[in-house]
Amino acid sequence: MELKRVVVTGMGALTPLGNSVEEYWNGLINGVSGADMITLFDASKFRTKFACEVKGFDPVQHLDRKEARKIDRFTQFALVASDEAMKDAGLSRENVNPDRVGVVFGSGIGGLITFQQEVTEFAKGDGTPRFNPFFIPKMILDIAAGQISMRHNLRGPNYAVVSACASSTNAIIDAVTLIRLGKSDIIVTGGSEAVISEAGVGGFNAMKAMSERNDDPKTASRPYDKDRDGFVMGEAAGVLVLEELEHAKARGARIYCEVVGGGASADAHHITAPHPEGLGAKNVMLAALADAGMKAEDIDYINTHGTSTPLGDVAETKAITDVFGEHAYNLNISATKSMTGHCLGAAGVIEAIACIKAVMHDIVPPTINHFTDDPELDPRLNFTFNKAQERTVNAALSNTFGFGGHNACVIVKKYQP
């Protein structure tokens, strides 16, 4: 059977750099850092006191107050970003066949803030269980997919995808597969994460995974810099409207680009450390290229996982030089986490949006905060340090890797009829 082609017809984003796709993209190409001191809770006793928060977000500006109260922050983000994406795609309750539109949505953790609040409340009591009836339906990770379907009346396939920090990339790949196989005409996909809380920051701090550069938050996320000391936590949601090409053409939709392939793999090595030679990362890029029917030379830009951790950045770079050979030196490579922080389960989709915009505008967003070269990294690679670069971006590849050794990669390309 011939696989159908999949195009992007709508996007939405809520990020530490801005609360819409345009604001986000402007932040990216201008090299803005989204990091600052934590305001969401009192972090004064925490090893890390800063993060990349979404700013100026008031749920009741977008959602009915009663509804907003019954959903976790990560779902609030998901709904607001899905509103933007649906509107951007020109879709509404009136003009879609709801049975042909699905939602496949990722998160790394789900409603951690709700879990923390409810359990803290219980622990303060005398052992009498007084859990809020909305506790479970607020917390569960799949609820974002469910809530998006209820808000927009979408009755096609509906589920969540979880692979830690690769979640929303895996969600995009699943969405592509469903459309390619003709199971749905449109899938609303992406991911959301909001765990900047005592449990979230404390938990990652305990793993020594996060930067502790409290005296200079804005330069703390510095992928590929010699003095990087861990990732900076971010929170975000991103939504893509993926659509079967003929369906998009028939309704006269604006086509941003084509999603030409995706790949997934595992390191099968360690719960948190990457394979030292980047084996899983290498395999996932090869799988995505094969799925897209492309050669390494067809790629112009790689948005790396690049979290600013000492081991991860090196392993992924090795994988890139293995896969791309001499062409690796023609590529633009950038780690936009230098600006957004690591938005965990939402990282994949917001970085896919960065790739889509790069393909649309022929601009590569930078890796900011580069001060000192790391001798462990190949100096001939172009990491797009500190300033955006203009170049033709015909195709872009986005890598994401998650704790557990999950790797996922997606490739987008300029749309050619």
Next chain:
Amino acid sequence: MSDIASRVKKIIVDKLGVDEGEVTNEASFTNDLGADSLDTVELIMEFEKEFNISIPDEQAETITTVGQAVSYLEEHAK
């Protein structure tokens, strides 16, 4: 309005997101104020917390209107 009645109504306005004017004694949580089954469970829990009492399930099931909540609490609140 008694102190208890005004505290009860404040909770209902807050949790159900309705206008104060709609919260009449006769108003039913589910039929008039848009509550679903989980909302009503939450309301009972909020009453318990606010008035520091425990409302047994079989009693809770009989509280379906604003007036019933007020009279129950006026009788049982400490």
